[in-house]
Amino acid sequence: MVFPLPIREFPDLTLNSGPGGPGSSPDADRAARQACWYQADECEETVTATREEPPQLYRSTDDRLLGGVCSGLARHLGIDPVVARLALLALAVGGIGVAVYLVLLLLVPPDPEAEEDTTADPEERTRRKGRDISQILAYIALAAGLGMLFLFFGGVLDPLLWFLVFGALGGTILWQQANPAERDEWVASTTLRGKAWIRTGLGVLLVIVGVIGFLAFQQQLHEARAGLTFALTLLAGIGLIVAPWIIGLVRERDRERRERIRSQERAELAAHIHDSVLHTLTLIQRRADDPREVQRLARVQERALRNWLYQRRTDVDLTLSPALEGVAAEVEEVHGVPIEVVCVGDCPLNDGLRATLQAAREAMVNASKYAGVDTISVFCEVEPDEVLVFIRDRGPGFDLDAVPADRMGVRGSIIGRMERHGGHARIRTAPGEGTEVQLRMPRPSPSGET
């Protein structure tokens, strides 16, 4: 149903959409501020924080040679990608760089912003996305040269450095998780939460391995044990102090999330009411002089709203009960007489039942046209062995025998149709008694269905 009214007629109901995800898009700040509308004061800090901190560590997808690690790292640290590449290459000669690279490749998520690449020129985009082979070759040559240098002069690097690198790496990952944008992501989507925890766990593990390994290699582990105990106790104490605060934070976050979902639902509801009910009400006001049309509009809207509220099944083609309600709705819309449908039980449609639906439709149309009543009752009951449909009006009724044989409505469309499909139709009517059409259609043996 389309109402020919512009939506702008109700500017006060134009709703803000939900907050956009944080990011570097020009609207990000505005979206974040909008999000503040539902969030606690803390959010204000989040907004400023997002602006001052360096971009989060992502693997670059548009400016990359291999995995986009160096380029992403450079963007995160605010240095030239070439510097990052050279630095990592230098490390790679000792073997550490390779490990660092692989770990970063594994742990750092690809840049989600790049998905929304809006560069208009497709050629430009492919060029940017593609890897520059000549650059890769240059770096390989450089690596080979450096390798030679180390083989001749350096020897194997101290394994101590490995543990330092591990520790640094774990720290990086942990710090990266603390980024407000990332935090928001945790709140926004539960599916990402698992991944984030894995990353955090790995980061913690790397730091521990790094620290312990460093101590062990320095032959200081036994000496450090006392210090370690002290540190652990201290940590436990701090944990006890901080835990309630963290739990509170998590609860607050859950509350905010619920709040956000609720306001989204509210927005959806308001949008729905705006699109349907308000338009219908406007139409009704315009057609106030035509009571039949007003009633029709009101009924159509009522049905739409009920379907939406109670989420009745809409798979009209599948089973009898929604199909019958659909037929009644159609007839009602055309003829403007309310039809009350009560269905008991339901079953899949077959040819016989489709014919029954057609006959029922004809009976409803007849009642709407000729009975001159305010309402028509339709009752349908599905029994194990048959389906019964009753269409009843309290109109003046008529003398069935007086209906001429050539009038198709009753004889052809109702009685004849039912009998052709193995069913049966009976019409009870008498002047002053109203009319009731009874349709009876046997069901196929229940062995096929339950």
Added chain:
Amino acid sequence: MRGWYSQVESHDVGEENTFASGRIPRIVIVDDHHLFRSGVRGELGDAVDVVGEAGDVDEAVRVISEQRPDLVLLDVHLPGGGGIEVLRRILPKHPEIRFLALSVSDAAEDVIGVIRAGARGYVTKTISGTELADAIVRVADGDAVFSPRLAGFVLDAFAATDAPPVDPELDRLTQREREVLRLIARGYAYKEVARELFISVKTVETHVSSVLRKLQLSNRHELSRWATARKLV
């Protein structure tokens, strides 16, 4: 749905003390829409004596306890727990007060839920003033008022399932009760049901009241399911 409520003319006018014989029932209207309350008040006119109105559960409980009306016209959806909460707080203390539920909802769990909580009838807000007055008189006299839709829900709920009934007396409808309900679902008024089945109107009323009792007391799975949906159990 004109007509099926208009059953008062066929009511037995034997007992002097019934509302059908002319006593005007004192009622309280409970609905959170002020506009609707005044509309109902206006439409009912002199047929009833409106002794109080309430817009939420707490107010309703207070007004009903003070006024002790014959009947409460109860909206199903109310702030503060809904009509069910009112029934739950009033009926244990004042079992003599009758409740007629009135709602725009025709969701099965609303209808069944409010009946299970103790209402003796359920009509929708589209009902006309005279029909509502008839339904009020009927319920105030202790009878049950079933709309076609409610009859349909009840037939659905009591339809044969594989699960064996826990209490055959309560969990099953008799053949006659099913026939009565079917006719009501088809839009028949009580007197038309009576004529169709060659029984008296009083007998129809007895059958409907019996169905109401089963509806309220049965633990049938379908009924429990609806009741659970309204957090009744």
